[in-house]
Amino acid sequence: MDATLEKQISAASRSVEEARRMAYHDAARVGDLVEQISVLADLRQKEGDFRKAESLYREALFRVQDLRKPDPELMAGIFSLMAYLYDRWGRLDHASTFYEKALKLSEEHGFQDADKAATIKNNLAMIFKSLRQTQKAEQYYHEALDAFQNLYGEQHPKVASVYNNLGVLYYASLDVERAQDMHERALGIRQQLSAADIDPGDLSQTYINLGAVYKALGDFQRAEECVDRARKLRAGLNGYQPMPRRSAALLLDRSA
Amino acid sequence: MREILSIHVGQCGNQIADRYWRLILREHGLTESGVPKEGSTAAANNANMEVFFHKIRDGKYVPRAVLIDLEPGVIARIESGEMANLFDESCIVRKIPGAANNWARGYNVEGERVIDQIMNVIDSAVEKTKSLQGFLITHSIGGGSGSGLGSLILERLRAAYPKKKIFCFSVAPSPLISDSAVEPYNAVLTLQRIRDNADACVMLDNEALFRIAKSRLARSPNYMDLNHIVALIMSSVTASLRFPGKLNTDLGEFVTNLVPFPGNHFLTASFAPMRSPGAENQVRTNFPDLARETFAQDNFTAAIDWQNGVYLSACSLFRGDIKAKEVEENMAAIRKQLNFASYVPTGIKIGTADTAPEGFASSGLALVNHTGIAAVFERLVAQFDIMFDNHAYTHWYEGAGVSRDKMAEARDVVADLAKSYRDAS
Numbered sequence A: 001m002d003a004t005l006e007k008q009i010s011a012a013s014r015s016v017e018e019a020r021r022m023a024y025h026d027a028a029r030v031g032d033l034v035e036q037i038s039v040l041a042d043l044r045q046k047e048g049d050f051r052k053a054e055s056l057y058r059e060a061l062f063r064v065q066d067l068r069k070p071d072p073e074l075m076a077g078i079f080s081l082m083a084y085l086y087d088r089w090g091r092l093d094h095a096s097t098f099y100e101k102a103l104k105l106s107e108e109h110g111f112q113d114a115d116k117a118a119t120i121k122n123n124l125a126m127i128f129k130s131l132r133q134t135q136k137a138e139q140y141y142h143e144a145l146d147a148f149q150n151l152y153g154e155q156h157p158k159v160a161s162v163y164n165n166l167g168v169l170y171y172a173s174l175d176v177e178r179a180q181d182m183h184e185r186a187l188g189i190r191q192q193l194s195a196a197d198i199d200p201g202d203l204s205q206t207y208i209n210l211g212a213v214y215k216a217l218g219d220f221q222r223a224e225e226c227v228d229r230a231r232k233l234r235a236g237l238n239g240y241q242p243m244p245r246r247s248a249a250l251l252l253d254r255s256a
Numbered sequence B: 001m002r003e004i005l006s007i008h009v010g011q012c013g014n015q016i017a018d019r020y021w022r023l024i025l026r027e028h029g030l031t032e033s034g035v036p037k038e039g040s041t042a043a044a045n046n047a048n049m050e051v052f053f054h055k056i057r058d059g060k061y062v063p064r065a066v067l068i069d070l071e072p073g074v075i076a077r078i079e080s081g082e083m084a085n086l087f088d089e090s091c092i093v094r095k096i097p098g099a100a101n102n103w104a105r106g107y108n109v110e111g112e113r114v115i116d117q118i119m120n121v122i123d124s125a126v127e128k129t130k131s132l133q134g135f136l137i138t139h140s141i142g143g144g145s146g147s148g149l150g151s152l153i154l155e156r157l158r159a160a161y162p163k164k165k166i167f168c169f170s171v172a173p174s175p176l177i178s179d180s181a182v183e184p185y186n187a188v189l190t191l192q193r194i195r196d197n198a199d200a201c202v203m204l205d206n207e208a209l210f211r212i213a214k215s216r217l218a219r220s221p222n223y224m225d226l227n228h229i230v231a232l233i234m235s236s237v238t239a240s241l242r243f244p245g246k247l248n249t250d251l252g253e254f255v256t257n258l259v260p261f262p263g264n265h266f267l268t269a270s271f272a273p274m275r276s277p278g279a280e281n282q283v284r285t286n287f288p289d290l291a292r293e294t295f296a297q298d299n300f301t302a303a304i305d306w307q308n309g310v311y312l313s314a315c316s317l318f319r320g321d322i323k324a325k326e327v328e329e330n331m332a333a334i335r336k337q338l339n340f341a342s343y344v345p346t347g348i349k350i351g352t353a354d355t356a357p358e359g360f361a362s363s364g365l366a367l368v369n370h371t372g373i374a375a376v377f378e379r380l381v382a383q384f385d386i387m388f389d390n391h392a393y394t395h396w397y398e399g400a401g402v403s404r405d406k407m408a409e410a411r412d413v414v415a416d417l418a419k420s421y422r423d424a425s
Helices: A001-023 A027-047 A050-067 A072-089 A094-109 A114-130 A132-152 A157-172 A176-192 A200-217 A220-235 A247-251 B010-027 B074-080 B103-127 B145-162 B183-197 B206-216 B223-237 B251-258 B285-295 B322-339 B372-389 B394-397 B404-424
Strands: B002-009 B052-054 B061-063 B065-069 B090-094 B131-140 B167-174 B200-205 B268-270 B311-320 B349-351 B362-370
Touching: A001 A027, A001 B103, A027 A050, A027 A072, A027 B074, A027 B200, A050 B103, A072 A094, A072 A114, A114 A132, A114 A157, A114 A176, A132 A157, A132 B090, A157 A176, A157 A200, A157 B372, A176 A200, A200 A220, A247 B349, B002 B010, B002 B103, B002 B145, B010 B074, B010 B131, B010 B167, B010 B223, B065 B074, B065 B103, B065 B251, B065 B268, B074 B090, B074 B268, B074 B285, B090 B103, B103 B145, B103 B183, B103 B394, B131 B223, B131 B251, B145 B183, B167 B183, B167 B223, B167 B251, B183 B322, B183 B404, B200 B206, B200 B223, B200 B251, B200 B372, B223 B268, B223 B311, B223 B362, B251 B311, B251 B349, B251 B362, B268 B285, B268 B372, B285 B311, B285 B322, B285 B362, B362 B372, B372 B404
Parallel strands: B002 B065, B002 B131, B065 B090, B131 B167, B167 B200, B200 B268, B311 B349
Antiparallel strands: B052 B061, B268 B362, B311 B362
């Protein structure tokens, strides 16, 4: 195993132990424990030990639920972390259940952080897409889109991401015209972003997606143009190759 | 280093822990808070301290132990007593609701909510070891927490650590005295898990312990005395790991020698010389007496049917001032007296350790796998059947997610276990 990771894990588990000691005496300190646990669980996932990560999150969840007044925001956070874990683990049905739980809590309690809820909706849509439940996926993407637009306006990378995701979804369900519309909107936003926000990986991905759409429509000239641009962008990335299927997901801070 | 992690589950498991760790501390020359006693060199001279203890910075030794209960009582008593500062608080797991004497609540309802925390605590305790040898679990199989939650822990422990030895010390319901009406249900459901997941299980029953204690003590014994006997047995099982000796025996060796067939790993134990706490050094036994007392049938901790059965295997461990020649001579004689199965031609596995338990000049331990233990299972199955056939109390289990089918399955497993022991005679 990676020596740095090993060191990080042993430090993190010492912190968890210390937090357990504090929480043992004072139930109000459970919040700290949950924080330490999530750090350790994240490292466990890096290590590839999903079982231990799951076990840690479940400890956190039940500790919070056992409190006299469980903090809904904290619970929703744990739910979405667990959903993210199950997503990476490939247990998509669990992932969708936990995202939905998180969402339900956030709707019931009206969280301050609308970004979090919108992110959950986007991620949930991605899972439904993988589960081939296209209608549910589309619905959640649109809800996420509305939420991000309300929060940040049209010109925002997160909005572009959702457009991109929607485009991929439409393309997969053979609705090429709507896919074109979505990818063009995504492109419009991604080209206009300031230098700091612009992500060449995402931009090139949009070109590739758009190229596929043009090809499907029979417009080979524009398709080639797009692929060329994507290739040039990639060449400028110095060997950095974002994983195409997940690049949209990486843009979003899913650990919230 | 071959470390051992002790896991104490439920009221009974933790009461045993209370006596057990007191004894271990004394044997290792430590005070009740885990620091070496003034003038004692036992800890400094022992290279094997790390087996049971984790040394932290200020020279304090912390037991490798996890204390688990679904009600706060017993653990709170340990914490407010002399050993208040001994255990690592991050290794104590307690929940309020309690399992209400119901296996299904300990296994499903309450267990479900706490098992992850328990496994995390165990994982982090295991990570502190260099080369873990195995786990000792103390629990009762008749109650709710020790039986239900204990079963869940066993299953998860086996899944997470498939190659580590799991050694259970299980307090079984007594034939005559009963603590609760649903004991047979809890015991049968737990025995199924012990059979499937543990490497060895020392069956203890309070009635036998009571009988032993009563015959050795001048007064009527209390639970402390009974648990003290359990503690002495547990300490002897692990003695040759913790102290240097000429014939070292580890958990793996015990298991290999004691379990002739898979699943038939239910043992009974005996400790000699049995004296009341504090009066150990009043009697100094010679070795032939010690060996005889160690293998005396009324000195064993479970209600074994000695008449209708044979010995499948036996291990003995002598501690203290013992001469190898004496051991050989006397054990050959004892071997002849014991009625071994025809297909077990060899003798008794013998181990020695130089250090006797505190206060003893020498001591003996026997661990025996005898087919007469089938009587314990048969009795539990018979009690189970009477209640089960009349649908008595089963609604409590169904209400907590254990169907009658599941209960019947456990019953059949235990009945088969009894039969396999009878067939082995």
